[in-house]
Amino acid sequence: MLTYELKKSPGVPLYEALYRCIRGDILSGKLAPGTKLPSKRALAQNLEVSKITVEGAYDQLLAEGYIRSREKVGYFVEEIDRLPPASVPPIREQLPAQVPVDLTGTGTEKFPFSVWSRLQREVMLDYGEKLLLPLHNQGTLELRRAIAKHLSDFRGMTVDPRNILVGAGTDFLYNLLIQLLGRDKIYAVEDPGYDKIRRIYAAGGVECVSAAMDGYGVIPEKLGAARVLHISPAHHFPTGLVTPVGRRQELLRWARQRDGYIIEDDYDSEFRFDAHPKPTMQSLDHSGRVVYMNTFSKTLAPSIRISYMVLPTEMMEAFREKLGFYSCTVSSFEQYTLARFLDSGHFEKHINRMRKFYRTRRNRVLEILDRSPYADRMTIREEDAGLHFLVTVDTELTDEALVARCAEAGIRVRALSQYYHTAVPESGRHTLVVNYASVREEQLEAALAQI
């Protein structure tokens, strides 16, 4: 006779618990196909439950095809297609390893918790039900207006909020761009560069090639058959190069002549320390060839997933026609909160505070390097922008050995050569990329002494 210990648990009626036990036995094979089940009355007595409970369980098993009923004979286990449960190998949760000095991370200092929290509350109170309505798939008009104003104030850009598309991170936006521009085109990315961008294009199903660079940026003549170019002219990662206006114009000409497109990744333009920011390529473009892209994950925190792009009008119309079925990926609560954060001037204050904070930290890190025993063997480059600089080391060590030596002393750092996809030129060797955003100065000093 079937015997189960039926535990009462909240939300699960007794018949359901019994049903699950029997189903489990059928699926595991303990109850073989063709087996006759006990009568309802007998099973009810055996389990000390009411007959109605057994009836409920049998009915459900019948309804789902686990058993069948033969009139006046009883209930029989059905021929169910089953397999033994696969032994599930345990998966490791990949947690970032802790190192004393991380020169590869991003910083999150100075996030204005109390302001953000207050704005969240205000948004809940002020918007109420409106927060729950389906979102415009480009993002709320409030946030797009706030972004347009920010771009005007900070980057001198003239942007219509209707040309802005908000999304949960640039990864997602790149995927949309592939679908919008098409998989029949070849995409070029900077080399050296941020490997993730290349991987996203590859995963998106497009051919991705290296764009050769010289001291001014990507070389238009060497773009070959590429039709889409992904660049960060304001501050190339990892070299720190700023593309001058002349080259920007040449690249725009390339785009027009090739019927091509330029994706302008302006990812850390807020953290420039020099006085004269260059105009964006989006501002220089008058023929609908430039997609401007930026993110709040760099300026607020990597865990805040709000990015956006500014599409030329024709491309935005194509998006609406071809991809208008997509839903917006950023929740209304955060969109409205960020819009207020921008409109109230808190973002500007935050950026100014961060810029000051990072400038101080950069100077402290530079001082520490300058005081270190290896100072005369190091040359610092491109320290004026973004949150990283380059250190070229006069050494016989290979780059792998150099990085390993730092790791031994507890310093996580990457070599410039690790960012090359094709052959590394001589100028790309013996150079470390120092992201100082998340570094603790005391620890850096201690670690340097250990090398």
Added chain:
Amino acid sequence: MLTYELKKSPGVPLYEALYRCIRGDILSGKLAPGTKLPSKRALAQNLEVSKITVEGAYDQLLAEGYIRSREKVGYFVEEIDRLPPASVPPIREQLPAQVPVDLTGTGTEKFPFSVWSRLQREVMLDYGEKLLLPLHNQGTLELRRAIAKHLSDFRGMTVDPRNILVGAGTDFLYNLLIQLLGRDKIYAVEDPGYDKIRRIYAAGGVECVSAAMDGYGVIPEKLGAARVLHISPAHHFPTGLVTPVGRRQELLRWARQRDGYIIEDDYDSEFRFDAHPKPTMQSLDHSGRVVYMNTFSKTLAPSIRISYMVLPTEMMEAFREKLGFYSCTVSSFEQYTLARFLDSGHFEKHINRMRKFYRTRRNRVLEILDRSPYADRMTIREEDAGLHFLVTVDTELTDEALVARCAEAGIRVRALSQYYHTAVPESGRHTLVVNYASVREEQLEAALAQI
């Protein structure tokens, strides 16, 4: 002489304002290539600004290649590649049209604002800096654990949090699945079905075919060359069909034999009104063939963009290996808030309240239909689950005319036949799909009287 009205504006130094004016004139062609600019001193006098201001502007123009300097002669406008600004056609903001009775929408009643707001505050206070750290790309462990527990309690599923992947909406997750399963496979979707799913697959670059259905669900023998099957066995949209366990087993057998995959879209399983929910296909699968998918956009609000999928272990490992570079798309703030909402039992309470609320509304809508002059010409079907049912109308009108007649009376509703991708069978005609989630009962009654 160049004359500009230089307005002081906060954050923009005067030299910058002047630089922008001159740059604008160069780009627009007002200042032709080769034009000699006034001397710094002369321009400073003319504009009544300091010479340092003009110097700052000229330096920036020089640095960016807009002008060049000929020693002891002066400054000249460079040959800049430019085009007249394209006339930007105004874009319409597409706002959803207002209709008195919308039978196509989703509902947002009863959202627990005060609880959500309190949890948001708690999360800010309790997590602090931790909120700012880079996210695990599958989502925070807290949220994945809470989801696994919810799936166990509500769906009887045994799910390891390590197999859960959280994303900003199912649209994004479908795109990940395409990249994970590959574009070389043929994907089959239910016909009739939710057209958006087909469009997303098409935009993702895969061949998408119709899966033929009978009264039990998708027919495995008719899946042809398809290798991936996207279905909603718990409640097919729009017919309301529930796939019985026998057919589920057949489909699982199909997947194993075909080396195929089943994407189980469990999108509105929380809103079933009958007592006996069927087990999910994920629970029946022991060979890693089923991806389970669900969303909180249906149960909380369409503007809350949190969905998730449960991947078989092998697929999760493939995700980590091939697509591990992707960042999580849901901000930490909302992930932690939702985790607490689930863990504290508020989600369960919310669902119960919603289920009761919708059951009452459904009954009221059914009553109204029953009282209407056309009651004897209507047959109601599949009213036990989800937030919609079917009404078959005994009429000579074509479906287009029927929908248009409703629209005239202020009722937005779609016909079942509009959800077919291939030929509509006779059983699919003269039938309306009634989403009652967002309907106002009084307005429905008034509108029905007008038909």
